[in-house]
Amino acid sequence: MSQKITSYPGHEITPEDVKEGKYLDVVYKFEPKYSWAAGVAISRFLAELKEGRIIARKCMNCERILVPPRMYCEQCFRPTDEWVQIKDTGTVNTYSISHVGTDARRLKTPILVAVVDLDGATPGMGILHNLGEVEPSKIKVGMKVKAVWKSSSERQGAITDIRYFKPIGEE
């Protein structure tokens, strides 16, 4: 704000003001449903998750092994070349202890969340997932982890077919 300007427009209101009817509001709830086609690359990725495996895509030009897989290499800008099975183990790149849910409401039990760099993919190729079977205070960047899968009958072809990643001890 410039010192040349002496009054500042706008009126603050509170939820109580609205509740007491001092100001009017209109409430509306929008409840659409979407059906997303998972796409060529991710449909295969999900089908592999259902089988308890993680699959990536390789670009023969830059030789990167990409996960999540994509049918084109965004750097070389050409189609990727082949499917590559990678491991369900990896390294914690970074993590957080989340006390809030999607809508910012506080959670009773925190969600442990991490970017896990997967073994067998190009270094730094991480995915977002949850951590489990670990005390929050014991989580470390660089910790080795392994996927804990749902049973084959429970798996649906979804990212949540992996329940979470758990520590596997040694570095």
Added chain:
Amino acid sequence: MKNRVAIVGAGMTLFRRRMLESPKELSFEATRMALDSAGLELKDIQSVVSGSAPDAFDGIHMKGEYLLDGMGGIGKPNQRVYVGGGTGVFTPIGGWWNVASGLYDTCLCVAEEKMSPLHPHPQYAFWSIFDQILERPLGTTLLWIFSLEMRRYMHKYGIKEEDIASVAVKNKGNAVDHPCAQLGAKITVDDVMNSEPICWPVKRLDVSPPSDGAAAVVLASEKIAKRLTDQPVWLDGVGWTLDTTHWTNRDLAYPEYVEKAAWMAYKMAGIKKPKKEIDIAEVYDPFDYKELHHMEGLQLAGKGEAPKMAVDGVTQRDGDLPVCPSGGLLGVGNPIAAAGMMKICEVFWQLRGEAGKRQVKKDARTGLAQAWGDLMQVGTVAVMRS
């Protein structure tokens, strides 16, 4: 470039958690103030660029069109730019295209955001920026990208949470002197450290608030600017780049896309040594660590070295490189698009010596404003000169 571009007027509303004014009314107030400060009327404006972030906050689709009349855009060439949190600085960049190209001599740039309509919390809107197949089923909240990035940044350079907290102390303190500020306060590092851990390492006081507000600037070509004012502020460099939404494949400790945007702006402005040549910087600070992270991307600090500058007081208003003299998003508030535009306004007022109690001690001739956003993938940078 056909025209050198100047900022000739600026305006903004109060930033508050919840405002009575409708989005159009907020836009009108900021726009009217910007026109008045430039000594112009709407008839003098040839084109309009509007900025507003997710439509999901308001639940109003095609928000650019909805906002149009409050932003003075009826019957004029109008464009809405949108790069999430980067929108506020991208809006005058859009205006710069209009004027630098020679297409128009005047352009109004208006940014507005009302986050308060969305319940139970504006954060909810951000759920839908994550990958719908692979990420949303994990219970995502926007805070995760910040907490994960902050943790990686701390790990890579051995940065202490306390040092990061000093940024929140500085910015909320600076905001005490900003008449539009929502969260100006004198707090301590301990207050930040002891605040609720909402998404560790992010704590309550590390975060800027949701806000409602609007801000605007008027751009003019050199020919018109010199007729209007003795104190034009030149928009001499602009830069913007985006990275992929595959954010988990990225080096989270360093925002390379911000560096690319910065060099684009610096080259345009003829700046070779940003650390020496930038006098003040309104760096994007939705979280305290982001100010530090971005200072490094902007080449205003070496990698991992920004925290020391904050702790040593270099970035205070009386320091060698004042950063966020306004109080930033942490202190003034964070109505997304309007918050980035507030930074443009602050550099404008600082370079004209009109910032009153907030005026930096040094003689500031060259300033920078930067914003960041989307799925941690965009940098927008503006270099301004008095």
